[in-house]
Amino acid sequence: MYAGSLLTVAAVALFVAAGLAQDDPDSTCLSYGIDFVNGNEYFINENSTADFTFVSQFNGCNNDTAYAMLSSPTGDEYDCSDVPTVPSLVSEMSTCDIEKDQMYSGWWLILILGNNLNGNPFAYQRNVSLDVGIQQTTTVRTVSTFFAICIDHRQSTPTITYTQSVTPTVNITSTSTVLTTTTVPAKTTIVEPSKTAYRTVTPKPRTTTSVKTITRTLKKWTKTFEKDTVTVTARCTVPPRPQQPDPTCKIKPTLKALPSGVHIDIKRSEDTLLDPAVAKQRYENMRARRAQQLDQRDMVKRSADVPTVTVTATQVVNTTITQTAAATTFTSETITTKTVKTTAKPSTIYSGIAVKTITAPTPVKTAYKIKYTTTWTTTTWTAHYTSTKTVTPTASVTACKKSGGHFGGGWGIL
Structure with a gap:
């Protein structure tokens, strides 16, 4: 009886292992962009020496690995690290062999390819417009009075304002x-x-002389201020998964071979031409359309790089209102x-x-x-003003980046 039980358990284990290895032969694996979504525009800090990364989620896939590449507007290809396709709808980050300061503005392609184990192979691409430039810094000041504290974004340094009678x-x-x-x-x-x-x-x-003394009592003012520093931790914002998966790949990569069973006849799609001059012109046209759209809707903050960094000045300017x-x-x-x-x-x-x-x-x-x-x-x-200091722990930055999130910045258009 005991030996039979052991055989039964072993048989079940082998069956489960075989099931995990074979998976579903009819599986269709879909990929989704999290921090970079197909068709959107994003800012890249040209002063950053960090490697370019992107985050993906997969759904309906077998237990396999997808390999990734990055293609520039002129067709140069860069290898990116492989990512697992299971578990489903879990963010996976891929790191590419190019630094952000080596990139330039234009349409870039993120390629996701895989055999899907014994299921249906796949090849997807994400067309993203990257605006590579220098981060702008905006300095704001905290304005304090004897009665209240407020923030004036039009000023450059903190100011303590005293109201004196x-x-x-x-x-x-x-x-x-x-x-x-x-x-x-x-x-x-x-x-x-x-x-x-x-x-x-x-x-x-x-x-004889008689002196009469008249005493007058007047007021004088002395003013002090105290700085109250409040430290807050930056919050990671993870964009939602887009409703639509990545479109089918329309270019044939040269850095890595296509998965077996995937056939692509088009060298380059219409919106990703290899000609640098044509790519540049299409990019400028896209920017003009985006400028018109911005008049009607806000930009979606998705990218890991922030176009404008806002800081609070440390010096306080005293002003007196009489x-x-x-x-x-x-x-x-x-x-x-x-x-x-x-x-x-x-x-x-x-x-x-x-x-x-x-x-x-x-x-x-x-x-x-x-x-x-x-x-x-x-x-x-005494007047008080509050200076808010935002801190971002290194561990939090790494975790946020791996999930496709960002700390207070980045932008794109859905």
């Missing part, structure tokens, strides 16, 4: 009148019968002097007696002076 001052002058009394000697003399004659003499006035508050009134004083004249009592003269002079107290005049002092109150306010 200025309180104007209005001076009002009040007049104080100081009365001084001056005694004028009497003009008449009264003669009385007495022994002593008295004459009153008024000395010249003595002036607002005028209600006026503060300060009252200052001026001094005027008004003299009131009084006539002294008549001197009394006693006839026949010696005259004595009496000196009256010296009059005191007070001169007033105004002295101003200023005190300052300091108000400090």
Whole structure:
């Protein structure tokens, strides 16, 4: 009983292995472009020394390997790494023997060929228009105020804007009148019968100074800013699989032989002529049509290279917006002097007696002076601006690239 069970298990294993090896003889293997889709336009960074890669998915295929090639607009062929055709609808990346900085604008062909094990052989091509150029860098600044933070893409550097209130001052002058009394000697003399004659003499006035201090309180501002840095991880965007598979190959490659059973009679299709001049003219015509289409629809971001790289400047520019508050009134004083004249009592003269002079107290005049002092109150306010730093881990870039995705860039038209 035990030996029989072992034989049964072995037989099942052999049957399964034989099934995996033979697969389906009626299988039709289809390929789909993920990062580069047939008939679309894509940007390639001419300063990149990375090898050109593309990602494919297969469906309905036997357990086999597909081999790939890349053909330039002038017919030059480049070998690309083989990719497995199972499991179904799983992204597989192929790397070609050409760097991006060696490529040029025009229609390029991606060729996918395979025997499909014991099934139907296949040969497909993807016509893609590559726009090879230099990445453009756009610098934006973060604009912050005391109240809010915003981004202004029209500027070049971060800016901190402070809103400052200025309180104007209005001076009002009040007049104080100081009365001084001056005694004028009497003009008449009264003669009385007495022994002593008295004459009153008024000395010249003595002036003293009185200082009055007026204090004005004004405001001054001090400003600071704080930078808040937020680090985010770039997100990989994987384009969806196109609805239509790759079209049948219309050229006969020379770098690798066609799969057995595949026959191609056309050397080059109408849209992939070998003549460089014709290829260039067709490419320029295509670009003109694409420009018209862009006026009506957005470009689909698929390629691994980004035409425009946006960065945030690190230097902060400070600007101040001044607002005028209600006026503060300060009252200052001026001094005027008004003299009131009084006539002294008549001197009394006693006839026949010696005259004595009496000196009256010296009059005191007070001169007033105004002295101003200023005190300052300091108000400090802090503005915050947020700088976002996007990081892309190397492992994430590799995984994203293998799945046919991209980090925030690339473009094409469906």
